[in-house]
Amino acid sequence: MSAVVPGLGQPPGPPPEPGPEGGPDDGARRAPRGRTEPVDRLFQGVLRGSGAVVLAIMLLVGVFLTYRASQALGVAQWSFLTTSAWEPDSRGFGIAAVLTGTVLIGVxxxxxxxxxxxxxxxYISEYAPRKLRRTLISLVDLMAAVPSVVYGLWGFFLLQGQVVGPSRWIATYFSWIPVFAVDGVDPGDPLQTTTVYTSSTFIAGIVVALMVTPIACSVMRETFSQAPPGEREGALALGATRWGMIRAVVLPYGRGGIIGGTMLGLGRALGETIAVYMIISPVFSVQWHVLQNGANSVSALIALRYGSASEFGMSALMAAGLALFLLTLVVNFVASSIAARSRSGAGTEA
Incomplete structure (x- = not known):
């Protein structure tokens, strides 16, 4: 017979019985699993069907491009990736120049x-007043709805003349970096013609950047707004400034959104057609100098040669489209794998 010590309560009893999973009373703490409602099963089936349809469409696009490109790929083989010229009717063609230009414009x-x-x-998620926040969100979303041809017209008629000065300044002070050099031009010569800086990769990149900024901004903003309020308040309670809280809580939590928004914007930039086509001066040689006149991209090549292509030339254009399709798939798969490892993307793994 055990005595009860005053102030210490009852003596310790036997340890609790282990539950089915080995933990104490685990079965009692686990909520019973109810039967799935018909509406839930229907909704789950619609979601699975939608995902299957998207995957099937992507697979069909890849199969279609591969089938239409098989003739040209059978002739060019591996030289298709190393040849810069584009003369399919004379059996001399490749995507080395246009693929390089596509990547440079996107980057x-x-x-x-x-x-x-x-x-x-x-600013929208952390600093803007509540009344102003909705207006800014609407303005950013409105930028994403502007047609690409409008951006192209703006870039061709207004931006080109305004960017010549910054392009010359960059070429003057940073020409020691190969990508910013301009062949055969003395940046310090005031009599040097300005046309060498127009229709360049740099100008096309600025226009495409304004087109992809709203998409990336929306993804990042949604991720930042979901940062845990408890961690925000805890950082502020410990004496952190607003910026210190953002660095310690918001940015680490939103890393997946930053990567996802960046890669989503890159995928859009790689496939942009009309705006790039209206600005660049097409060249079929590998052009590494982003400030120099002359650039090209896969999508602009297809838009340029589609109307006058022969049957074999059309097959070559389909092969170029297949290369762009595979490139965007690789970019998106890499982005999803990186974002899934972050806190904000951890919940997306199923």
């Missing part, structure tokens, strides 16, 4: 768009 656009999108998203 230039992302280097400009990501800081703009990140700053705008942080």
């Amino acid at each position: 230039t656009a992302i280097c400009i768009a990501v800081p703009l999108a990140l700053g705008t998203a942080l």
Whole structure:
């Protein structure tokens, strides 16, 4: 017979019985699983069907492009990736030049768009007053609805003349970086013609950057707004400034959104057609100098040669489209795998 010590309560009893999973009373704490309602099963089936339809459409697009491109790929084989010229009727064609231009335009656009999108998203989610926040969100979404031809007209008639000065300044002080050099031009010569800086990769990248900024900004803003309020308040309670809280809580939590928005914008930039086609001066040689006149992209090539292509030339254009399709798939798969490892993307894994 055990005695009860005053102030210490009852003596300890036997340990609790382990539940089915090995933990104490785990079965009692686990809520019973009810039967799935018909509406839930219907909704789940619609979601699965929608996902299957999207995957089937993507597969059919890949199969169609591969089938139509098989004739040209059978002739060009691996030289299709290393040849710069585009003369399919004489059996001399490849995507080395246009694929390089596509990547350069996309990277230039992302280097400009990501800081703009990140700053705008942080201001809207963390600093803007509540009444102003809705207006800013509507304005950003409205920018995404502007047709690409409008951006192209703006870039061709207004932006080109305004960018010549900054392009010359960059070429003057940063020409030691190969990508910013301009062949055969003395940037310090005031009599040097300005046409060497027009219709360049840099100008096309600026226009495409303004087109992809709203998309990236929306993704980042949604992720930042979901940062845990408890961690926000805890950081502020410990004496952190607003910016310190953003660095310690919001940015680490929103890393998946930043990466996802960046890659989504890059995918849009790689496939942009009309705006790029209206601005660039097409060249079929590998052009690494982003400030120099002359550029090209896969989508602009297809728009340029589609109307006058022969049967074999059409097959070559389909092969170029297949390369762009695979490139965008790789970019999106890499982005999803990186974003899934972050806190904000952890819930997307099923």
